[in-house]
Amino acid sequence: MMRDAMIIFRKEIRGLLKDRRTLFSSLILPILIVPIIFLGMGSVLGGLQKDAEESVYSISIKGIEDPRFATTVTQFLQYSAAEDDSMADMMVIFPPGYRSGAKASVQLVYDSSSQKNQYAASQLTMAVNAFDQQLTADKLASVGLTTDDLNSLSIVMVDTAPQEARSGGSMLAMLMPYFLIIFLFAGSMSSGLDVTAGEKERGSLAAILVNQVSRTSIAMGKILHVMVVSISSALATFLGLVIALSFPNGGAMFGGAEISAGLFSISSLLAILLGLVSAALFTATVVSLLGCLAKTVKEANTYVMPLYLVVVFVGVSTMYMDPSSNIILFFIPYVNIIFTMKEAFLGIGSASHLLIATISNLVYAAIGVRVVSALFNSERILQTV
Amino acid sequence: MIRLEGLCKSFTVKGTKKQVLKNISFECRDSEVFGLLGPNGAGKTTTLRTIATLIRPDSGRVEVDDYDVVKHGRQVRNRIGFLTGDMKLTGHLSCRDMLEYFGELNHLDKETVSRRIAELAKQMEMEDYLDKQIAKLSAGMAQKTSIAVSILHDPHVIVFDEPTSNLDVMAVKVVSDFLHEAKQAGKCIVLSTHILSEAERLCDRVGIMHQGELLCSGVPAQLYEKYQVSNLEDLFFSLVNHKEVSA
Numbered sequence: 003m004m005r006d007a008m009i010i011f012r013k014e015i016r017g018l019l020k021d022r023r024t025l026f027s028s029l030i031l032p033i034l035i036v037p038i039i040f041l042g043m044g045s046v047l048g049g050l051q052k053d054a055e056e057s058v059y060s061i062s063i064k065g066i067e068d069p070r071f072a073t074t075v076t077q078f079l080q081y082s083a084a085e086d087d088s089m090a091d092m093m094v095i096f097p098p099g100y101r102s103g104a105k106a107s108v109q110l111v112y113d114s115s116s117q118k119n120q121y122a123a124s125q126l127t128m129a130v131n132a133f134d135q136q137l138t139a140d141k142l143a144s145v146g147l148t149t150d151d152l153n154s155l156s157i158v159m160v161d162t163a164p165q166e167a168r169s170g171g172s173m174l175a176m177l178m179p180y181f182l183i184i185f186l187f188a189g190s191m192s193s194g195l196d197v198t199a200g201e202k203e204r205g206s207l208a209a210i211l212v213n214q215v216s217r218t219s220i221a222m223g224k225i226l227h228v229m230v231v232s233i234s235s236a237l238a239t240f241l242g243l244v245i246a247l248s249f250p251n252g253g254a255m256f257g258g259a260e261i262s263a264g265l266f267s268i269s270s271l272l273a274i275l276l277g278l279v280s281a282a283l284f285t286a287t288v289v290s291l292l293g294c295l296a297k298t299v300k301e302a303n304t305y306v307m308p309l310y311l312v313v314v315f316v317g318v319s320t321m322y323m324d325p326s327s328n329i330i331l332f333f334i335p336y337v338n339i340i341f342t343m344k345e346a347f348l349g350i351g352s353a354s355h356l357l358i359a360t361i362s363n364l365v366y367a368a369i370g371v372r373v374v375s376a377l378f379n380s381e382r383i384l385q386t387v
Numbered sequence: 388m389i390r391l392e393g394l395c396k397s398f399t400v401k402g403t404k405k406q407v408l409k410n411i412s413f414e415c416r417d418s419e420v421f422g423l424l425g426p427n428g429a430g431k432t433t434t435l436r437t438i439a440t441l442i443r444p445d446s447g448r449v450e451v452d453d454y455d456v457v458k459h460g461r462q463v464r465n466r467i468g469f470l471t472g473d474m475k476l477t478g479h480l481s482c483r484d485m486l487e488y489f490g491e492l493n494h495l496d497k498e499t500v501s502r503r504i505a506e507l508a509k510q511m512e513m514e515d516y517l518d519k520q521i522a523k524l525s526a527g528m529a530q531k532t533s534i535a536v537s538i539l540h541d542p543h544v545i546v547f548d549e550p551t552s553n554l555d556v557m558a559v560k561v562v563s564d565f566l567h568e569a570k571q572a573g574k575c576i577v578l579s580t581h582i583l584s585e586a587e588r589l590c591d592r593v594g595i596m597h598q599g600e601l602l603c604s605g606v607p608a609q610l611y612e613k614y615q616v617s618n619l620e621d622l623f624f625s626l627v628n629h630k631e632v633s634a
Binding site: 009013016017020021204205206208209210211212213214215381384 | 439440442471473474477480484489
């Protein structure tokens with residue numbers, strides 16, 4: 003049976019390798035997308051930060067005569083005194099009759115719709131706090147005390163997170179499962195629908211069925227092909243991640259300056275790979291099943307799109323979740339792989355979680371393969387009207 | 388030889404059972420083209436798909452070269468070349484790739500496949516574009532490739548379902564020429580069509596189907612005499628209209 007399935011598989015792969023557009027969208031694009039998104043995002047955000055830091059802001063400071071405040075502000079951002087309030091980027095307003103050291107509420111007027119203004123407002127807040135500490139220090143000095151005399155406790159933070167999590171793994175655990183699952187599903191969509199509903203629509207399925215290979219072999223060959231495309235898309239995404247990390251300061255974009263492609267242990271990488279393979283097999287069977295049920299590719303798309311949106315929803319909704327020990331989650335397709343990958347990226351992988359997730363996906367996939375085979379063995383497979 | 392005896396078939400569509408074939412019986416001999424004629428929905432495609440083992444009959448018997456299509460599906464498929472008019476070979480594979488693929492599907496060894504590709508390329512004048520991508524071929528070239536794919540394993544029986552639908556004049560000629568040559572070579576050929584002029588020119592015997600029933604079958608000249616008509620078109624409309632009026 004597998005020998006016949008491989009005939010179908012080889013033909014589909016040969017067709018794929020000769021189709022430049024599908025090759026680009028299934029393999030090349032996923033490799034490029036992560037470096038482009040993260041390097042592009044890092045470059046844009048870095049540029050914005052630099053611009054915000056180097057800009058000279060027009061600030062109107064009112065109600066304070068103490069020259070030390072203006073000096074303090076210059077330590078936090080570059081500014082020039084606004085000649086007119088209407089021309090000012092922002093205003094710092096002390097209450098009328100304010101004298102240095104008196105208790106007062108300082109008003110900070112700024113425009114939150116501007117990123118630069120938000121940055122300047124946070125810097126001004128720090129300047130006001132620094133000036134306040136200076137005034138407090140003056141008051142304490144007048145009675146022979148320092149600010150240290152007020153503090154009896156100090157805090158020393160000890161981070162127990164594994165090395166992977168501390169050096170940017172938490173950012174990867176948040177984003178990468180989403181990207182990998184999305185590309186895994188997207189990769190299976192085009193190929194899965196083409197070899198099922200597409201083949202029906204082109205009328206070539208009947209020709210394939212009137213041959214010496216069993217219909218179960220045909221179903222298996224097609225599912226195998228969809229799975230390989232699906233896993234290739236996901237692995238290409240992962241390769242994109244490795245490329246992004248290989249760039250100078252690549253790790254900084256994932257929230258940790260020390261992160262690098264060599265940081266992950268072999269066991270973590272194997273866990274991610276195993277999870278992806280099982281998810282790819284499950285996805286391939288589900289997409290092939292929906293493609294078999296549909297009469298045309300257009301109809302098949304209407305079946306698959308809701309599922310794709312569910313996968314996107316699962317990816318987004320689990321993005322900010324911490325790894326969970328709730329065993330039920332590891333039985334739910336896609337959710338199980340997302341949490342398994344989160345654990346692997348954070349270096350806290352659990353063999354039992356990985357095993358449950360993988361076996362669950364394989365069992366669901368096996369059920370799917372049986373249903374697809376049954377469909378191929380029924381007359382329904384040829385329904386196009 | 389193809390033999391159908393009392394073939395019946397029903398489909399359930401949206402909970403309603405509909406009988407699409409009602410007691411169909413006919414036979415097609417070697418070196419003969421049998422034309423199955425009828426309007427859309429007459430049951431032609433279901434009949435041909437049953438012969439090709441794609442659909443199981445509810446009752447009745449269908450044999451191809453004395454093999455029962457239900458009991459000996461694999462042997463039947465080995466003897467049948469099946470082609471549908473809505474088959475659109477496309478994609479980035481070349482004609483040769485596609486032929487080799489179907490050779491594998493038919494469990495032919497590599498030497499036989501190479502030999503058959505060479506034979507068919509010569510017979511159907513495909514040598515110039517054998518290594519071209521199918522997606523880049525004209526409709527006629529693609530149709531020749533489809534025919535070649537369906538008969539790569541050199542079947543004795545040829546079953547073509549509306550082989551000329553949606554084809555231009557040049558591509559129709561390709562099909563007609565092929566069927567003529569196949570008949571000369573002793574093949575047993577059944578084709579369905581709704582183009583009556585085509586049937587009149589190609590078929591030795593015809594059967595007219597309507598609403599799942601075979602209204603008549605036989606040699607055209609004898610049928611004209613029996614029903615007092617002068618051509619296939621008159622025969623067709625006379626029988627179909629009579630059936631609708633009596634219904």
